Amino acid sequence: MIEAPTExxxxxxxxxxxxxxxxxxxAVVQDVAAGEVRMVGYMNREALARTIDTGQVxxxxxxxxxxxxxxETSGNTLAMVEVLVDCDGDALLIRxxxxxxxxxxxxxxxxxxxxAGPDGAQPGEGE
Numbered sequence: 001m002i003e004a005p006t007e008x009x010x011x012x013x014x015x016x017x018x019x020x021x022x023x024x025x026x027a028v029v030q031d032v033a034a035g036e037v038r039m040v041g042y043m044n045r046e047a048l049a050r051t052i053d054t055g056q057v058x059x060x061x062x063x064x065x066x067x068x069x070x071x072e073t074s075g076n077t078l079a080m081v082e083v084l085v086d087c088d089g090d091a092l093l094i095r096x097x098x099x100x101x102x103x104x105x106x107x108x109x110x111x112x113x114x115x116a117g118p119d120g121a122q123p124g125e126g127e
Contacts, residue, residue: 014045018089024060025092029070029102032081032095038102039110041070043092048083055080057094076100 019025024042031038041059043051047067050058057070057078071077077099084093103110116122 014048016089017045017048017085017092019045020090022062024062025090027057027059027092027094029057029078029094029096031098033097036109037111038078038096038098038108039070048092051080051094052083057096070102071099074100074104076102078102 017025023044025044025048027041027043027048029038029041030036041057042062043058044060047058047060050056050067050069054069057080059068059070060066061068069077078094078096079099081095081097084095085091086093101108103112114122
């Protein structure tokens, strides 16, 4: 597999990130070893800075209006390996070493439900 060159993102370059009108950016969390997407959360400038400074992944809770560190109550933490910024600067890929399941349901990943078509068929069925 050929990897695209990446620029190292530091706290000093946070001005290059295109936060939305609410000051947030989508953060896709990926298990660096398995390649599996574990979850999606939202970060503001401070949550991203905390993630970079501590090596643990922090988010901004839109519903609670508060910062939260993944695993602070469950112990199922996300140790940051690297943060990649997409080409437009409006989405992040946070590559991590997860400890335990990531989803609040206890599932390994938050993406365990497949969307069915309007007739209930699974994508690819009947081909």
